[in-house]
Amino acid sequence: EAGVTQFPSHSVIEKGQTVTLRCDPISGHDNLYWYRRVMGKEIKFLLHFVKESKQDESGMPNNRFLAERTGGTYSTLKVQPAELEDSGVYFCASSQGTMYNEQFFGPGTRLTVL
Amino acid sequence: AQSVAQPEDQVNVAEGNPLTVKCTYSVSGNPYLFWYVQYPNRGLQFLLKYITGDNLVKGSYGFEAEFNKSQTSFHLKKPSALVSDSALYFCAVRDKAGGFKTIFGAGTRLFVKA
Numbered sequence: 001e002a003g004v005t006q007f008p009s010h011s012v013i014e015k016g017q018t019v020t021l022r023c024d025p026i027s028g029h030d031n032l033y034w035y036r037r038v039m040g041k042e043i044k045f046l047l048h049f050v051k052e053s054k055q056d057e058s059g060m061p062n063n064r065f066l067a068e069r070t071g072g073t074y075s076t077l078k079v080q081p082a083e084l085e086d087s088g089v090y091f092c093a094s095s096q097g098t099m100y101n102e103q104f105f106g107p108g109t110r111l112t113v114l
Numbered sequence: 115a116q117s118v119a120q121p122e123d124q125v126n127v128a129e130g131n132p133l134t135v136k137c138t139y140s141v142s143g144n145p146y147l148f149w150y151v152q153y154p155n156r157g158l159q160f161l162l163k164y165i166t167g168d169n170l171v172k173g174s175y176g177f178e179a180e181f182n183k184s185q186t187s188f189h190l191k192k193p194s195a196l197v198s199d200s201a202l203y204f205c206a207v208r209d210k211a212g213g214f215k216t217i218f219g220a221g222t223r224l225f226v227k228a
Contacts, residue, residue: 004157031214042118043158043204043218056215091157099214100146100165105157 002026004106006092012112018080021109023092025074031095032075033103034067038088049075061086082113116141116212118205120219127195128227135190135222137205146208147188148216149179151201158204164188175199195226 005024013019025032034046046065047057051072060067064083069075079086089110093103117140127133139145146165150158162173164181172178179190188205205219 033214033216035218040123040220042220043206045215045217048214056213058215093158099208099210100163102148102160102163103158103216105150105159107155107157 004092004094004104006090006106006109008109009107010110010112012114013082014114015084016081018078019082019111021077021079021090021092021111023075023077023106025092025094026096026104029094029096029104030072031103032069033093033095034075034077035091035093036088037091037108043091046077079111082111084113087111087113116207116209116215116217118207118217118219120203120205120222122222123220124223124225126225126227129197130194133192133195133199133224133226135203135205135224137188137190137219138186139188139205139207139217140186141207141209141212141217143209143211146210147179147181148206148208149173149177149188149190150204150206150218152204152221153201161190161203195224197226197228200224200226 007022032049035043037043045059048055049069066078089108091108093105095103119138148163149161152158169181202221
């Protein structure tokens with residue numbers, strides 16, 4: 001069974017540009033999450049999808065961030081326009097069933113905004 | 115507000131010795147608690163979780179963790195460390211009343227010396 005995949009693995013962009021990150025969860029997992037880790041700090045929750053619906057987007061930093069999950073399969077996270085403080089590693093995770101089930105994480109996308 | 119504290123940035127232990135990685139948490143309700151491990155260039159991998167019941171939970175690779183409600187702690191332990199245990203360890207919590215949002219600590223890097 002394939003795990004959670006993320007694309008790209010690295011992205012370097014200039015301030016003001018747009019970047020779109022993609023996540024493909026494990027097939028059949030209804031729950032999909034986005035997280036961000038700034039160097040050395042905690043992994044911060046961004047949002048949670050159940051199928052195609054946003055259940056909790058309380059962690060999204062501001063309206064420069066837009067997440068979608070069309071058709072309830074893969075998800076994209078767009079940052080537009082990117083700012084320096086958006087740099088970090090963006091993780092995607094998926095899970096099935098209840099809230100006490102563990103999450104399966106992708107390898108992350110390292111975003112550097114110059 | 116929910117939070118997780120991992121007070122040690124790094125833990126050093128000799129191979130064969132017991133190891134402990136500390137975690138304390140703060141939630142308004144009852145917690146679900148998790149430990150994840152991250153190896154270089156990989157996503158986080160689930161190790162173990164506490165849902166309810168026995169305060170001592172056993173997980174993958176010989177790891178265990180003890181839930182202590184009075185001290186709001188969930189320390190990760192292993193009786194005999196291996197060099198291959200060297201990695202970054204994250205403690206995480208969900209509030210049972212708070213939905214799927216997961217709060218992570220900043221991580222503790224474990225170095226096991228041969």
